[in-house]
Amino acid sequence: MIRTPLRPLARILPARAKGENPDAIERENLNRRHEEIEAKARVRAESRLLVLSVSFLCAFVVIGGRMMMMATSEPSEPLANAQGTVIANQRADIVDRQGRILATNFETHSLYAQPPQMVDPLAAAKGLVQIFPDLDEKKLIKNFTGKKKFLWIKKKISPEQKQAVHDIGDPGLLFGPREMRLYPNGKLAAHVLGGASFGKEGVNSAELKGVAGVEAQFDGYLRDPANGDRPLQLSLDLTIQAAMERVLFGGMRLMSAKGAAAILMDAYTGEVIAVSSLPSFDPNDRPRVSIPGEDPSENPLFNRAVQGVYELGSTFKIFAAAQAMDLGLMNPETIINTRGPLQWGKFKIRDFHNYGNALTLTKVIVKSSNIGTARVAQMIGPLRQKQFLAALGMFDPTPFEIVEAVNAQPLLPKQYSELSAMTISYGHGISTSPMHLAAGYAVIANGGHYVSPTVLKQAGPQLGPRVMSPVTAAASRQMLRKVVSEGTASFGEVPGYAVGGKTGSADKPKPRGGYYNDKVIATFASIFPSNDPKYVLVVTLDEPEVFTLGETRRTAGWTAVPVAAELIRRVAPLLGLRPQVEPAGFGGVTLTSN
């Protein structure tokens, strides 16, 4: 870079030598440079100003052109679509295993108001209240005459209501088309389906969003427009579900229980054919969720079969027996000391009745001896018991595909001591959901493989890892059969279906520790037909109470078992199982008593 000196020394020095004043030279030089800079700046600015003018001209022309395009385009009814987001309102149907509709969409309208366009807000409010008695006229008038420019009045209205609103004739009352979710079967399978509500709402459409059950679990699948014509097929069977809900409801009323749950599961595929929790609700009109302070498990929305965890009592005994046999510690005829009470530290384990000093393992299960099972658990030890129960899936939430299932985290003792192992062997100290229990019984029923309970229709058997040997499973099935044929579950006998199962009557824990002595959870976990079991059925009644033969009875044998038997009687033919009626004259020899 060539620097121009600030002072032209070449001229100043000679001037100085001549005795002239160099200031004039300096000023002249400065002036010259100033003019040079000015001239340069002016030339540059000239071109840039030209660029600027042209850009302004272009910008104005663009605006004018755009104005012209808009002005000459036809005024069309503008599409309501704020911010360019597309609200997908399609939602795939849900069908049962036979393709019958469980959930579908239905076209309806929402009602909204634009008060600035209203002609007569007072008359409109009055008319609306006549059509919809639940609306508050004062509030409507306030909204219509206030500053609001837009408000929703009703999310869904029927065609008749729509016509009636039309007849009011106010231009400020407008309708938006809606797709609503419809559950044509009402309360059937309510807990599995869950329900859907509106998410993002626009004038012309609203998003349908699953809020519970499979609707929430498979929300992504159901909303995917690509799946619009591919319904979600569940493992449920509508007919059997209906039969189950009817029988269970009757049983619950008969046994004066405050709640009930039942699960019917395919032992090989893990498919849940029917599952019910009572009290129920209508997914078309979901009740409110429980407010803080209320016990959520008393809300009809609460799914007792999948979501609730309970101490399921003696139904667990078969797992201890099966494990002892699987480990080779015992066989069905091993004699076990059942002298009571069993003292362990400061705790005493007692039986419901005194069953004598010694029983075989089979009899321990058949009579449901807590002491006998506890002794079996002592022999197994907490470590091995833990591994076995974990393999049965008793320590994790079930993989059942509804959103509520993850809440069913089994409750375990903090310290898994030998005492815990003993109480857990007869189903106290561990709280699981009935769904866990059904999955555990499926292992015994299918010959020793774990199957994950699922709500989706499966193509074939879905056998998981082996948990016990087929021999153990067969021996356990025989024990379960004997519980029904000669033990605590004798009311569970259904001619021709060789029901096997285990009762469980667990005292309900008090909220502040300890147990009630007059409130039980009565459970009957069963498999049928027990010579070649296809299905697992678990029935649980919450606080049943029945007055029979001169006393108030709460145990499962008197409550849950008869309900389960009635259920099997009703659904087994629907499932396509033929009763195996023994030929007359064979004199007490049945196919299943060997």
Added chain:
Amino acid sequence: MTEMVYGAVPFGDGEPILPKWWRTIDKWSMSCVMILFVIGLLLGLAASPPLAARNGFEPFHYVQRQAVFGGAALVAMIITSLMSPTLVRRLAVMGFLAAFVGLALLPFFGTDFGKGAVRWYSLGFASLQPSEFLKPGFVVVAAWLLAAGQEINGPPGRLWSFVLTVVIAAMLVIQPDFGQACLVLFGWGVMYFVAGAPMVLLVGIAGFVVLAGVLAYSSSEHFARRIDGFLSAEVDPTTQLGYASNAIREGGLFGVGVGEGQVKWSLPDAHTDFIIAVAAEEYGLILVIIIISLYCSIVVRSLLRLMRERDSFIRLAGTGLAAMFGVQAMINMGVAVRLLPAKGMTLPFVSYGGSSLIAGGIALGMLLAFTRTRPQGEISDFLRGVGR
């Protein structure tokens, strides 16, 4: 100095003020401004009765006020345009200081009229918006600084003016008034551009803006949705924008007829931010094109006249004023035709608003004063042989 002028007869250039003004003023631009003002009154007749009805005044209350303020604005414009550039600069710098103090004191004494932004002083009969008066003053001060920065041994004017711009923009953002802040930044940018911003810097800034936009679009879903929503052809009919586009469509070429428009009843800002929509609906495309060409000719004519200007202060100040005026009009109309995202900005000289009108009058007066024909030293150039 004193002895040089002592006893000298005061000497003028011998030409009376008004004839000189008439000879040198940009008569075309001035006529355009007058026409714009008349159009503003005409549109006020159409757009403001609904507002008057809402606020319980007689139908043409706002038109009368507009006429009064507009008259004052025209007088201010003519008086300002009579001044010499030096006088304009002196007064503008003082005005700028006053407006700056006013802006700084807004958080303490200002009022927001329930609109959420503290921008006004309430004077009882009218309200005063200091930022409107600040803008022309700011342009003059910044141009002065930039021009001084170009002189040999001058102050670092570019840096000072930049700091001043950022401070003012920050104060406007605090109100918050992003539109005016952008306008101030833009005005300074244009002046800096004309004052000789290095090409590398300009290209760099342009590249950075594009890059930042692309990055923001690809990384932020929210931003992307905003842009998509703005770009999409459809618009929610219940928004102001929706009403405005619909009004323009309804208007067509010749409009639905005087007083027949509907949009003014649904748009709360029909008399200010969306007055162009009212114009388009009632008078059609014709009037809109006229309005656009009026703005365009004021801006482009002024810029072309400034090309001949030799004084760099006058050139810069004129450029800043013309650019701000033009951009404000462009943003207002660009929003209505959905070329730009929604931003509240008045249409200068047409929209209703006292402060905006009078400040606009002063600003245009300054612009007219700066674009007056002046001897530009062509003869001396010619004599020295340096001219073209």
